[in-house]
Amino acid sequence: MTTMLPPEERTGIPGGTLITKTPEEGRQLAMLIARHTIHQIQPDLDVLKAGRPDYTSDARALTAAGQVVAIEFQTIAAANNYWR
Amino acid sequence: MTTMLPPEERTGIPGGTLITKTPEEGRQLAMLIARHTIHQIQPDLDVLKAGRPDYTSDARALTAAGQVVAIEFQTIAAANNYWR
Amino acid sequence: MTTMLPPEERTGIPGGTLITKTPEEGRQLAMLIARHTIHQIQPDLDVLKAGRPDYTSDARALTAAGQVVAIEFQTIAAANNYWR
Amino acid sequence: MTTMLPPEERTGIPGGTLITKTPEEGRQLAMLIARHTIHQIQPDLDVLKAGRPDYTSDARALTAAGQVVAIEFQTIAAANNYWR
Amino acid sequence: MTTMLPPEERTGIPGGTLITKTPEEGRQLAMLIARHTIHQIQPDLDVLKAGRPDYTSDARALTAAGQVVAIEFQTIAAANNYWR
Amino acid sequence: MTTMLPPEERTGIPGGTLITKTPEEGRQLAMLIARHTIHQIQPDLDVLKAGRPDYTSDARALTAAGQVVAIEFQTIAAANNYWR
Numbered sequence: 001m002t003t004m005l006p007p008e009e010r011t012g013i014p015g016g017t018l019i020t021k022t023p024e025e026g027r028q029l030a031m032l033i034a035r036h037t038i039h040q041i042q043p044d045l046d047v048l049k050a051g052r053p054d055y056t057s058d059a060r061a062l063t064a065a066g067q068v069v070a071i072e073f074q075t076i077a078a079a080n081n082y083w084r
Numbered sequence: 085m086t087t088m089l090p091p092e093e094r095t096g097i098p099g100g101t102l103i104t105k106t107p108e109e110g111r112q113l114a115m116l117i118a119r120h121t122i123h124q125i126q127p128d129l130d131v132l133k134a135g136r137p138d139y140t141s142d143a144r145a146l147t148a149a150g151q152v153v154a155i156e157f158q159t160i161a162a163a164n165n166y167w168r
Numbered sequence: 169m170t171t172m173l174p175p176e177e178r179t180g181i182p183g184g185t186l187i188t189k190t191p192e193e194g195r196q197l198a199m200l201i202a203r204h205t206i207h208q209i210q211p212d213l214d215v216l217k218a219g220r221p222d223y224t225s226d227a228r229a230l231t232a233a234g235q236v237v238a239i240e241f242q243t244i245a246a247a248n249n250y251w252r
Numbered sequence: 253m254t255t256m257l258p259p260e261e262r263t264g265i266p267g268g269t270l271i272t273k274t275p276e277e278g279r280q281l282a283m284l285i286a287r288h289t290i291h292q293i294q295p296d297l298d299v300l301k302a303g304r305p306d307y308t309s310d311a312r313a314l315t316a317a318g319q320v321v322a323i324e325f326q327t328i329a330a331a332n333n334y335w336r
Numbered sequence: 337m338t339t340m341l342p343p344e345e346r347t348g349i350p351g352g353t354l355i356t357k358t359p360e361e362g363r364q365l366a367m368l369i370a371r372h373t374i375h376q377i378q379p380d381l382d383v384l385k386a387g388r389p390d391y392t393s394d395a396r397a398l399t400a401a402g403q404v405v406a407i408e409f410q411t412i413a414a415a416n417n418y419w420r
Numbered sequence: 421m422t423t424m425l426p427p428e429e430r431t432g433i434p435g436g437t438l439i440t441k442t443p444e445e446g447r448q449l450a451m452l453i454a455r456h457t458i459h460q461i462q463p464d465l466d467v468l469k470a471g472r473p474d475y476t477s478d479a480r481a482l483t484a485a486g487q488v489v490a491i492e493f494q495t496i497a498a499a500n501n502y503w504r
Contacts, residue, residue: 274433274436275432275433275436275437275438276431276432276433276436278433279432279433279453280432283432283457283460308461308462308467309462309467309470309471310471311471311472311474311475311481312475312481312484314458314461314462315458315481315484315485315488316484317457317461318454318457318458318461318488319484319487319488319491321457322453322454322457322488322491322492322495323491325492325495326491326494326495329438329495329498329499330498334438334439334495334498334499335437335438335499336439336499
């Protein structure tokens with residue numbers, strides 16, 4: 001039996017908008033969007049949990065994850081006109 | 085005998101436009117475009133299915149897939165003027 | 169004896185323009201440009217064919233190819249003002 | 253017992269803004285944002301420290317880290333209108 | 337004794353400008369700039385030649401090279417206002 | 421005893437500005453910025469030197485380095501309005 005992630009963990013754009021009040025909230029949204037994309041491709045929580053310890057103790061894998069967040073944040077920052 | 089994906093699974097831009105009503109639909113389109121590119125290069129469903137279990141249980145491969153979706157989404161978000 | 173790709177398979181920008189009528193044609197152009205770059209670096213058809221089966225049955229390699237197409241498409245979509 | 257990074261090491265956007273006085277400060281912010289993303293995914297200092305010697309003596313891993321900083325800096329530089 | 341590449345093979349921007357008459361010339365410039373960057377880091381022709389056969393028969397390495405050309409071309413295409 | 425790189429080799433943005441007179445100088449700055457980021461993460465010259473021979477004779481590692489320079493150059497080229 002597999003434990004599927006609930007639908008709210010698989011929304012593409014949590015909150016339904018790219019507009020945020022602050023850069024900090026924008027960054028959190030970038031992280032969330034990146035994570036939910038993974039959830040959409042692999043919604044089985046057990047598989048995700050099994051991979052996590054190895055993944056989060058590998059500097060190269062963490063760097064790759066950081067790169068995805070950086071790209072999502074570029075989009076969000078542009079959407080918010082850089083909170084200027 | 086190979087099972088080829090039907091043409092509608094190999095359209096480059098499903099729906100024929102980058103314009104969507106909501107960020108959520110834009111995100112779904114990004115995912116779809118990313119997936120259809122793979123389908124265009126490898127249209128044999130059996131080969132795709134054979135690779136899927138290994139691929140979707142590997143955090144590094146999932147991260148790489150997430151990066152492609154992030155890049156496609158940048159284009160779609162810009163096309164929609166970020167749904168501002 | 170090697171089988172070299174003909175010159176038309178090695179054009180950098182097939183058609184000589186980034187402007188296309190539809191997003192779908194733009195996507196096809198992105199795929200073509202990505203492929204021709206490979207042809208320019210490695211114009212020996214036999215070498216390309218030899219690598220193809222392994223490459224197109226590896227989800228990670230397909231993801232990397234999809235990423236290149238995504239980047240080329242960003243440029244083409246911007247050139248066409250996103251076909252708005 | 254694990255040593256968790258303090259909250260200030262896990263802020264998404266240290267200082268709460270993308271605007272900096274100089275390109276040099278913008279670059280430092282890019283580095284900091286890249287690092288804090290890693291901290292958010294892996295807040296256990298011991299795990300991070302354990303991976304560091306191997307990681308920082310591997311040219312390929314350093315290059316990957318440099319790429320993330322480059323992407324974050326693109327966003328910050330655009331936010332600051334390139335300090336023109 | 338090493339055979340160093342001549343200075344003209346190590347210019348950062350051959351021709352000294354990003355402006356080209358056609359997209360095709362822009363693409364050639366992107367390829368050239370990508371190649372010259374490699375030449376600047378590794379100017380020893382013998383080392384470059386030694387690595388070439390392995391590199392150009394590996395679909396994954398060719399894909400990575402294609403990605404760099406795609407990024408350089410983004411810059412050149414923007415510089416030329418997409419030759420619109 | 422380790423040989424640390426001097427502070428001027430660890431400046432984030434050498435010269436303190438993204439504005440350059442020519443594309444060639446812009447390209448040199450991109451290379452320098454990419455290199456200094458590595459220096460900031462790993463300031464021990466001996467470690468850097470130890471990794472260099474292996475790294476600079478590996479086409480894949482050189483390609484990855486070229487990609488970082490390409491991204492830094494995008495930023496610099498935009499900052500200089502492409503030296504139009």
